[in-house]
Amino acid sequence: MPLPKINPTKTDSWEKLKLHFEQLKDVKMQDLFSSETLRNENFRINWEDFDVDFSKNRITSETLNLLYNLAKECELTSAINAQFAGEHINETEDRAVHHTALRDFENLKPEVATTLKQMKRFSSEVISGEWKGYTGKAISTIVNIGIGGSDLGPAMATEALKFYQNHLEVIYISNVDGDHVMETLKPLDIETTLFIIVSKTFTTQETLSNATTIRKIFLKDASETDIAQHFVAVSTNLDAVKAFGISAENTFTLWDWVGGRFSLWSAVGLSTCCAVGYDNFKELLEGANEMDVHFKETPFTKNIPVTLALISIWYNNFFNSETEAVLPYSQYLSKYIDYLQQAVMESNGKSVDRNGDFIEYQTGTIVWGSTGTNVQHAFMQLIHQGTKLIPCDFICYTESLHKLKDHQQKLLANCYAQTEALMQGTYGEIVKNNFKNFDGNKPSNLMEIKKLTPKSLGKLIALYEHKLFVQGIIWNIFSYDQWGVELGKKLAVKRLQ
Numbered sequence: 303m304p305l306p307k308i309n310p311t312k313t314d315s316w317e318k319l320k321l322h323f324e325q326l327k328d329v330k331m332q333d334l335f336s337s338e339t340l341r342n343e344n345f346r347i348n349w350e351d352f353d354v355d356f357s358k359n360r361i362t363s364e365t366l367n368l369l370y371n372l373a374k375e376c377e378l379t380s381a382i383n384a385q386f387a388g389e390h391i392n393e394t395e396d397r398a399v400h401h402t403a404l405r406d407f408e409n410l411k412p413e414v415a416t417t418l419k420q421m422k423r424f425s426s427e428v429i430s431g432e433w434k435g436y437t438g439k440a441i442s443t444i445v446n447i448g449i450g451g452s453d454l455g456p457a458m459a460t461e462a463l464k465f466y467q468n469h470l471e472v473i474y475i476s477n478v479d480g481d482h483v484m485e486t487l488k489p490l491d492i493e494t495t496l497f498i499i500v501s502k503t504f505t506t507q508e509t510l511s512n513a514t515t516i517r518k519i520f521l522k523d524a525s526e527t528d529i530a531q532h533f534v535a536v537s538t539n540l541d542a543v544k545a546f547g548i549s550a551e552n553t554f555t556l557w558d559w560v561g562g563r564f565s566l567w568s569a570v571g572l573s574t575c576c577a578v579g580y581d582n583f584k585e586l587l588e589g590a591n592e593m594d595v596h597f598k599e600t601p602f603t604k605n606i607p608v609t610l611a612l613i614s615i616w617y618n619n620f621f622n623s624e625t626e627a628v629l630p631y632s633q634y635l636s637k638y639i640d641y642l643q644q645a646v647m648e649s650n651g652k653s654v655d656r657n658g659d660f661i662e663y664q665t666g667t668i669v670w671g672s673t674g675t676n677v678q679h680a681f682m683q684l685i686h687q688g689t690k691l692i693p694c695d696f697i698c699y700t701e702s703l704h705k706l707k708d709h710q711q712k713l714l715a716n717c718y719a720q721t722e723a724l725m726q727g728t729y730g731e732i733v734k735n736n737f738k739n740f741d742g743n744k745p746s747n748l749m750e751i752k753k754l755t756p757k758s759l760g761k762l763i764a765l766y767e768h769k770l771f772v773q774g775i776i777w778n779i780f781s782y783d784q785w786g787v788e789l790g791k792k793l794a795v796k797r798l799q
């Protein structure tokens with residue numbers, strides 16, 4: 303069944319939300335907190351090791367009811383079912399959007415099982431040192447050559463799971479900037495380096511240029527037959543991989559139903575799998591699958607991705623907020639924002655609806671952010687006292703991995719303090735100096751996760767995948783194509799002719 307094609311602004315719920323907004327736009331969260339003693343508990347979802355507190359938002363239970371009704375009117379449930387059933391919901395490319403099938407171990411497709419087995423064998427050979435370079439030495443460094451989804455997802459996951467990483471050094475090259483390529487290669491010993499060329503299409507200019515240059519450099523010391531021990535590829539385009547000189551045994555496949563920005567769960571995650579070992583990689587997938595089940599089977603009112611998506615729509619489409627900040631209080635998540643920017647903005651940066659008509663309401667949110675506490679000494683000033691309304695997602699782990707208790711206490715205290723300051727400000731205090739006045743009433747969600755593990759990371763990534771899906775459905779856009787990046791690519795090629 304095709305996706306519903308409902309203009310959200312023509313629904314009853316939208317009309318009601320507009321009226322409701324007029325009543326709520328000047329209400330202060332500070333007053334909502336004073337009048338509702340159970341606000342903290344009522345606006346919260348506890349699920350497995352996740353505790354999501356969305357009480358510090360400019361919402362009431364009526365707002366949420368109207369937003370959940372909007373989701374119903376936009377037929378969100380049937381859209382979720384269509385996605386999980388592998389229907390061709392990416393209509394403009396006539397493809398399924400089925401990355402959830404990569405992590406559904408109970409119903410694993412045979413081709414996915416085969417590739418996972420291949421990844422398991424390969425990663426364990428490389429980690430154990432059984433896989434040798436052309437001079438007989440074990441591999442010590444892996445270089446992932448890819449861009450966009452073939453870089454950001456695995457690079458983010460490898461960084462996030464650094465605590466679980468083995469002895470292998472894993473490096474990422476994406477930019478076609480030759481200076482970056484050469485600086486990255488400079489300290490490497492080619493005899494102990496393995497290159498993973500990752501490109502779903504195997505036509506991407508940056509990736510192929512970088513791979514070709516690196517192969518040339520490799521061949522200065524080694525011979526063509528040595529390529530097999532140092533270059534492997536991940537792609538759907540098996541002919542192009544072969545033409546590049548990589549054999550079938552060294553090729554890991556994925557399928558057109560895996561979108562680039564959702565591909566880290568496939569063989570595109572091979573570098574992460576090598577960095578942390580197959581068992582941890584599998585746990586990452588299992589965590590994502592748990593979030594999939596939560597998303598698919600939980601009623602909207604207790605559903606984390608649905609609730610966060612709707613609250614974000616409330617700000618985007620009624621308060622006209624243009625951006626939202628994601629602020630993880632964990633340095634391990636330092637690459638999470640780069641990853642999210644592609645996932646969210648490549649997906650929902652659209653201005654034509656699913657009927658093919660131009661849209662007259664705001665779609666894709668601009669996502670930005672960085673890690674706390676660094677952000678407090680950088681851009682938080684603007685969020686606290688600037689003129690723009692910027693809803694924030696704070697993400698933190700209640701347990702630290704290295705157990706430095708005093709650091710962890712400080713990290714968490716700062717995270718909680720930011721959410722409190724944004725909400726409360728100096729409201730109710732007599733502040734004589736306007737420069738020191740904080741209005742407060744600035745919205746934030748606080749997501750506390752017990753501990754950073756491969757499983758909880760899988761859940762977190764999948765949560766935001768589902769959040770953007772919900773938003774795309776409600777905005778009546780196709781979230782899984784990216785035609786907008788093509789024109790620039792073509793013009794760059796033209797300039798090179």
Ligand SMILES: O=P(O)(O)OC[C@H]1O[C@](O)(CO)[C@@H](O)[C@@H]1O
Binds near residue numbers: 451501505563
């Ligand atoms: O994996 P490929 O085919 O090299 O593509 C890389 C990236 O390029 C894009 O198509 C955008 O140009 C992304 O969607 C994709 O993740």
